[in-house]
Amino acid sequence: MASISTLFFQLITLAFAFNIVANGQSLKVGYYQETCPDLEPLVKEIVDQVISISPTLAPPLLRMHFHDCFVRGCDGSVLLESPAKKSEKDADPNLSLRGFEIIDQAKAAAEKVCPGVVSCADILALVARDVTVAVKGPFWEVETGRRDGRASIKSEALHKLLAPFSNISTLKKGFKKRGLSVKDLVVLSGGHTIGISHCSSFHYRLYNFTGRLDTDPSLDSKYVKKLKMKCKPRDQNSIVEMDPGSFETFDESYFRLVAKRRGLFKSDAALLDDIETKAYL
Template sequence: MKSMSFCFVVVVFLALAEISRCELRLGFYADSCPEAESVVQFTVAQAVATNPGIAAGLLRLHFHDCFVRGCDGSVLIDSTGNNKAEKDAIPNFGLRGFEVIDNAKARLEDRCPGTVSCADILTYAARDAVSQVGGPRWDVLGGRRDGTVSRADQVGANLPSPLFNVDQLTKSFVRKGMTQEEMITLSGAHTIGIAHCLSFVNRLYNFSTTSVQDPDLDPNMARLLKSLCPKGSDFLDPKSKSIALDPLSPNLFDNGYYTSLSLRRSILTSDQILFADLDTRDSVEDKQANEAVWRFKFVNAMVKMSTIGVLSGNQGRIRTNCRVVS
């Protein structure tokens, strides 16, 4: 497995200054495919207009790609008879947005065959998805190349679990070169999106040896979640119920997520623990009180995350079909 080294990037007053060894740069396709970013933006805008929830799907897809083997588009590869791919691992249950990437890729292959990587399309799409639901928009470096390996058995050890405590979450991010503060900042992405029963049922039944139900979960929210996910249900059923991660504003990219934490109405253990743990509560309260600062930090963290373990130059390849190692 290749190194999870970073192409370090700094953001100063919203201007990007590249200080990396990698061959990522702004306007990477300016000559080879000038419409690359606009095509992705148009495709994402169409998808979000039809289904606002797909914005969260694309953002999650990008995160899950970058944390397993780096931002190389490997999460997009389909399983075969000989290989179970990342997308079919249990921690990737409920991933969505693949068809949006497919559509953008098809349009770009028509215009610029074999030029724009799936990894870059996914990175652009995540940025565009956030801006389509009221979030910030930022410049994205291009030049990622596509990976050729996608293995389900590498997912669990790399993705932070919704059951993690603060120490486990922090270590999971540090292993990728990111800080605890960046972890708390990026967790704010849960201001949009949904969670399936599988992700939070641990808080409802047999939570611990001393408590059947998570004491940090608001009782009214617990009753709602139990009604959606009755004990004994098949929580791996793709048709299982889901609920908005931020019930206050589920399709608006704002800092309502942090308010939900303070009200003990957050859905996931790994979210609520950020408020319950005194080591991280101050950071949560800062982001709840100052949305502009959180947005600025979010942009910085997203730019940094998008350079985890990238392939560039002569590494990897440009896949013509994002679902296939071609």
């Protein structure tokens, strides 16, 4: 069984896991060394300034990269807009994403020093790394060289992104389809150590788990009481910390919470339902 600390610091595999789904592009560390040598310090400076003022932007920016990669590979298609509201950005799972203006700001800064060189997809990958570091998470080398996609389809995001109520079978199949391992599934779930959720994403676990006005038995009873204090029976909009007490710090406490049956989403609790995923907790 892997220790929580060992697993946590393997979150650097986030970079390499996402490289697997980068549409077969040839990526490498230092891709812009000759064409845009100041790119990474430039992006980091912007991110550090933003997070110092608005640390709550770190989770949605990290999540934005994940949502981008999970649909068409890491091609920046989540950034594209459609006048008819039919792009990935318009799909229900992406409506809660925030921080698009930060990506725009970093891209604009890159265009000033290296016009026409850096892809939005690479900006998104660098920002995901830098916001993680900014909230005390691990550093990893980002392989760059992604090309921006030209297609962004709402229905693809709707059907390919895994819902917070997914069971372990759905999660494992979804990751496998994208060339990601069971270990990647557990490790990447650790991103829930930062951020918040609306009651609507887990409300049914508290009040109507099987359609009989019951509570999800896999939830720790003391945790249920705390959640019910924050999310009343008809409350879908209140906000709850995904990692209570340290939701603005990228640490390893998420894994401890899941092991104690205090994972906020069904997809978190599902990690205990499988011998392979449970072995990492």
